[in-house]
Amino acid sequence: MASDDRNLPQFDTLAGKAAPPLVNGELMLDAPWQGRAFAMAQLLAQRGLFGWEEFRLALIARIAAAERDASPGQPFHYYDCVLEALHAVLATQAVVDDDAITNRMKQLENHSEKHTPLT
């Protein structure tokens, strides 16, 4: 482990609704992208591309919006909010812009399709 990883913003600074779901103290992740999105937020905040507090507030705002817009009985997806908050702070800080992300998503999607075997 790189020694500066010790200084990553800690989960316990995300309290209340902004706290990630934990099982036995371990992050509960349903898909690999969820851990990657969270890890990027921690790494970029540590490197000063945005403040952890800025990310935290963006996350709280996304969670509030998701709760407001949810229809009754609709499950809450914490990591969707993490990803949206990450996207939002990256755009606000002009680290990467929306168009670049959209274009790259299309490229990756096309690339994936080409590599999907036909059944």
Place this chain on the structure above:
Amino acid sequence: MDDHSPQALRTAAIESLLKEKGLLTDDDVDRVIVQYSERVGPMNGARVVARAWSDPAFKRALLEDATSAIAPFRFEGGQVEKLVVVENSPTVHNLVVCTLCSCYPWALLGLPPRWYKDPAYRSRAVREPRQLLHDFGLRLDPGIAVRVWDSSAEVRYLVLPERPAGSESLDEAALALWVTRDAMIGVARAESPERTHGV
């Protein structure tokens, strides 16, 4: 990419753009994700160890009746029914195993590492603990006695490692960052600020 969901695509797109800009390397994200299981999961246990290092009264209570001593932490997870904490010293090193299956103090250490469930670990911990520790990179002086504790469904063990050199000025929260999962199982020592920074 196996996962073609919009979220997976968006995450991959952001990561690839950040790498292109030199803001992340290939290893960065993987390294942090490994920490989620090796460091965040065991963080509850690390807090207990750090408290014991900082507070002699808590340490006495912990060694006497760990189940009661950790109750105020209010850890979730029912796996710690009876917890016994065993203390390392300059003359004694403790090692935890579950020879029958993989009993493990989940609430304190998160999910057990794969090797903990491995038959080789389970048998070697009893048969040749010193050689096993050597293979984990822990060379013990012949004068240090090794004690092996066999976990069961009723009793879970946690090793209280020796407080590392160079940690004298650290408070409890900072101390906890030097306590690794492996040190609390007994296959490693607590990491030392002195060793890492070469002071």
